Amino acid sequence: MNIVLNSSIYTPLYQQIAEQIKTQILNGSLPPDFCLPSIRSIAKELRISVITVKNAYELLETSGYIYTLAGKGCFVARFDNKHKKDEIISAKAQEITEFCAKYEIPIEELIKKCS
Amino acid sequence: MKKTNTIKLFKKEWSLVIKPSVFVFIYALLPLVMLSPEYPYFIAFWFAALGIPILFANLKANKDLEFTAMLPVSRADVVKSKFLTVLYIEIQQLVVAIPFAIASAFLNPSGNTVGIDANATIFASALLSFAAFNFAFMPLFFKTGYKTTLPTIVSFIAYFIIAVAIELLVGLVPPLYTIFDGYTNLGWQFVFLAVSLIIFIALTYVSYRISVKKFERVSL
């Protein structure tokens, strides 16, 4: 498991941690039922607050990426990977649509720029 | 639990603040002056009273009370242990003086030319003077927890008023003179000694209660 933090960017640390674990779950490097390191050990090793890690785990748990077994720890959830990826794609699509609407850019133009 | 804490604090005093060897040596030898036939013997006991303010100044220099505040002990324990140390010094001085007094009685059977002889009266006088000293010094010190000058001055005055008053009464009032000076009326002298001991204990206990009350309110 890799976590690389950047404390100078605006994104809160707990979101950065959650985002990175999420990516590793989605790309398969953290397999289902993988036991994640304890909150306190991550905090100690990354030299960050216990609460930051706790918030990251809570965020991952509410969005269904991990589950907690009382007394045992946190594990990577089993879920339909494809379905989850679709969810992410539609969320991103919505974001882009809103962005285009705000700046009155035709989506086609944006797509053209991307490729 | 409480008792052991007081004993531990008492031990702490001796291992960290008082240099036992120096202290015992100097103070144990001071009653030597009782062997002289021309010396006011109450001064011999005053040396012990002189050591006590030095000890408290030393406690201050070592930030002893601040250190003690970090220990799991109550303020009453702290005060109690300081009283124990003071009593130890005073009683040591009295006990060590006994053989010197006996020796003096044999060496100078005609007695002391400048004060009460080395008899039971002088010990009674010492107990009463110590009682006055403790009553003045300890509550005044524990009122602030750090000021030693004023308590020292007041307690020395108290000590000398009592010691000198007894010396004058015994030396100048004829019936008292015949009973309390010399070595003939030891019976009455021991009665006086017993009464003085009771007064010493009572007054020191009162000083302790007042000191605890004052020290509870002190901010270190």
Place this chain on the structure above:
Amino acid sequence: MLRVENLNKSYTSFQLKNISFEIPEGYIVGFLGKNGAGKTTTIKTMLNIVHPDNGKVEFFGKDFYSNETEIKNQIGFMFGAFDYFPKSKIKTITESYSSFFTEWDDAVYRKYLKKFQIDENKRITELSAGMKVKYGVALALSHNAKLLILDEPTSGLDPIARDELLDIFQNIIQDGKKSILFSTHITSDLDKCADYILIIKDGEIIANSTKDDLINNHAIISGKVEDLTNELKDRMVNVKISRFNFKGLIERDKLKNSDNLVIEKPNLEDIMIFYNMEKDNEEN
């Protein structure tokens, strides 16, 4: 673990005003404030070393003032450098100190002595300032205290020793059952390991939250001086104005979309500085 409620203490020139906060089990709480803000007085008052005028202090659910001896056995505290009994040997002092604690753990103490490279045959006067701090910390850590209260434990330590100490702090809270409250005026100590932050200013607690919330709820904003309206100024905690721009701290929920500004994430130092600055200090 610790609950302080409406603690007050008045001096002629200084006042602790209604100090209230809590320390939960398993966390590191940083107590931040500039020199003279009241950190040491707060700690001393809640431990009854300084007599409070009024207020309530509970440790482990028990009233401190009526269970002082019992509670002091279960907590460890130290005020900065150890400067008691300067002429005594460390060995002698430890012997005496340890005899008072029912749960003194000599193995743990030896471990810290070794880690801090403290020679127990040395006298206190022979120790450097940093060593005195380390010795005090070693004493406070060695009787299995559930709560550690350390006043300026990093003062006088070099960056490497500070880092080591913060590492030790994070180790201590690993089991989730112990907590640490430590005061400092060095914000970078807290950037790393603190979970909660208390900020004290002029005897008053002005911030009390998780470090993450404190940081995430604030923003550093900067922009052109002509964009600094009075309305914006009022919304900000404080602002510094130079000839070229302004820079200030604002609570995030007071930020409006219409503000055309550069927004940055603050660190504890920014927060501490802007909260402690006098309002309206304009240059030129």
